[in-house]
Amino acid sequence: MSSTRTLISPTQLASRRGRILYRTVLTLVVTTFTLVFLGPLYWMASNGLKSTEEFARIPPTTFPQALHPENYTSAWEVMDLSHLLLNTLWYAFGALAFQLVLDVAAAYSLSKLRPVFGKAILGMMLATLMIPATVLVVPQYLTVLDVPIFQRNLLNSPWVIWLPSVTNAFNIFLLKRFFDSVPQELLDASAIDGASQMRTLWSVVLPISRPILGVVSIFAVVGVWKDFLWPMLTLNDPTKQTLNVGIYSLASGVPENWLLAAIAMASVPTLLIFLIFQRNIMSGLTAGGLKG
Template identity: 80%
Template sequence: MSTRTLISPAQLARPRGRILYWVVFAVVVGGFTLAFLGPLYWMVSSGFKDTQEVIQTPPTLVPGSFAPENYSRAWEVMDLATLLFNTLYYALGALAFQLVLDVAAAYSLSKLRPVLGKAVLGMMLATLMIPATVLVVPQYLTVLDVPIFERNLLNSPWVIWLPSVTNAFNIFLLKRFFDSIPKELLDAASIDGASPTRILWSIVLPVSRPILGVVSIFAVVGVWKDFLWPMLTLPDPTAQTLNVGIYSLSAGVPVNVLIAALTIASVPTLLLFLVFQRNIMGGLTAGGLKG
């Protein structure tokens, strides 16, 4: 069965069709590259400019004054080491809670088949239709005075970790992948005497590394890029995340130093994507086929 394309092989074999194809291809690829990498280049290059060059109009494409000390100054003035440590601590904690609780929830819905499991999954997915900003006030009142325990979680890591666990999208991704694991494989382990917990630990988790990698990346990036919730719940400067700390200290900092700090804050997540981009795409499509 021949592959259907926008341009037929006969048209592509003609000189005019080949030229038109490569021109359109170059324009589309160049346009998308400029749209995605242009702001990134502007941010990195502006960190090397002096204050006057950053704010001048029209902006310069190549820095006329090369000042790499802006990055070291941003690191010291904004205490980025502490902010990076705080953010990494919150992100790894959220990752641990999500891997434990979200995997347990997805495994229960997929393989243990509880009563009203489909209704529970449907209600979980329905929460994705609610804008996140609508939930800010109820969540804030909850962490301000946790029911039953009567604890104030402000300025504690729990105020970041606990809300991040309730991630319906990650539970759905995990459940979809678990559904693709052959039932015969689990039945064979059950016949050999393995308990549901042993099956999860010895069979399901080892073959679920792609989707676990995707969920891990989503968990880390979700905490790393969040701004509104940490700003409301972490007023203590020593406990703030990277984004909130940079915002709090940006008042008396020159623009070029501020842009350098934002560049440093963007590097970890960019490296995370570049290193694991194949795992991200593989994990998202791995549960699409049975077997």
């Protein structure tokens, strides 16, 4: 007899009535969740294709009566989305580079080098995950306004986005968890061959860490891409704003259907990242769960 517990027993599933009930419930659940998640995306994209008059109609139409793809072209040109997109890419991939270098170094040190008070340091890092992000906005803003020791104002510079993104305790924890699963025998063999710790990290550990590095990369890019509050506070120069902040700043000067078209276009890159790399995300999150 199988020891696996399921919502529906194999006996019930073997009967015709059980199969019909199971498939009906499954279809309803999947359809409901699909509508909940895809409904807002459809509403956003379809309203961007409506005329101004149809957009303002009450009750709203479910499907556009006439398609107006020129709304997307007009929003792209008037709101200068290409410039905002390049700004966001620059900030996102800069933050990614810093996270890959510094977070990997921190996680590897905590996992394999075993520094003094390493467990206490990791515990304090993880404790920061319990603090709401909005609570840290004021101290972070005062810090970048006048950086201690260096006495520099980082507002309206890429550093104001890059430096706060480096301190990502969740990514460090994910990386450390994966590094913990790397067999110590590999590191010992590398040390016997005369490789330094840096050489071991570069030539042995990182090549087998591609799944988790991919996950951290995706999280880093998406984290900067979707952030709104921090760039709005620290990037007041319109020529240096991110996509989200730029659209918000120009929202009052364009028709609402153009605004929704701009928001739809701004959502496409992150959706594509998820659709393309969803398997990598799942494999990376589960990597390192079992040692050996």
